[in-house]
Amino acid sequence: MFGLYYRALMASELPDTIDCRQLAAGDGRITGTLAGRRLRRVATPYRVAGALEATVTLAPRAAGGYTLSGRLEVPLEAQCQRCLEWMAWPVTATLELLALERAPNEAESEADCVELIDGRLPLAEVLEDELLLSCAFAPTHAEPGCEGAKPTSAAPLPEERRRPFANLDQLLKGRDDE
Numbered sequence: 001m002f003g004l005y006y007r008a009l010m011a012s013e014l015p016d017t018i019d020c021r022q023l024a025a026g027d028g029r030i031t032g033t034l035a036g037r038r039l040r041r042v043a044t045p046y047r048v049a050g051a052l053e054a055t056v057t058l059a060p061r062a063a064g065g066y067t068l069s070g071r072l073e074v075p076l077e078a079q080c081q082r083c084l085e086w087m088a089w090p091v092t093a094t095l096e097l098l099a100l101e102r103a104p105n106e107a108e109s110e111a112d113c114v115e116l117i118d119g120r121l122p123l124a125e126v127l128e129d130e131l132l133l134s135c136a137f138a139p140t141h142a143e144p145g146c147e148g149a150k151p152t153s154a155a156p157l158p159e160e161r162r163r164p165f166a167n168l169d170q171l172l173k174g175r176d177d178e
């Protein structure tokens with residue numbers, strides 16, 4: 001939940017990478033934005049409608065490395081996979097990761113770890129990864145249906161294509177009714 005206070009602080013563009021030791025030596029927190037053009041991996045059925053805003057906190061960890069926590073917000077637009085209309089699709093996501101100087105051990109899930117390179121965290125990449133993970137595979141308008149255009153499924157479904165005559169009697173019946 002970013003209030004006005006945070007928004008005022010978040011005018012600055014975040015760097016691509018941050019020096020963890022340097023950040024942890026201060027208050028461990030970084031807040032800023034990634035301009036929409038920096039989110040290069042956002043692709044169909046999504047598009048970027050504004051800057052990503054994020055706050056990330058880094059804390060040294062007894063077992064080595066750092067815990068990384070944070071939150072991001074991005075105004076995306078999504079193309080409904082039922083009716084193909086574009087709609088506002090704001091994304092909010094939280095980060096809970098380990099930033100390590102080494103490969104993760106058995107106690108550390110690889111999916112939740114980021115490897116540091118020379119003590120630097122690839123911040124922009126981590127934020128974009130988290131954004132992409134938060135995007136549904138097939139976005140649609142909320143149930144029960146779409147307010148936009150009707151689905152444009154003129155092409156037959158694969159199942160029907162394999163059985164071209166399965167619906168022939170229905171098709172003929174439909175023709176008789178015209």
Ligand SMILES: [Zn+2]
Binds near residue numbers: 082140145
């Ligand atoms: Zn729709």
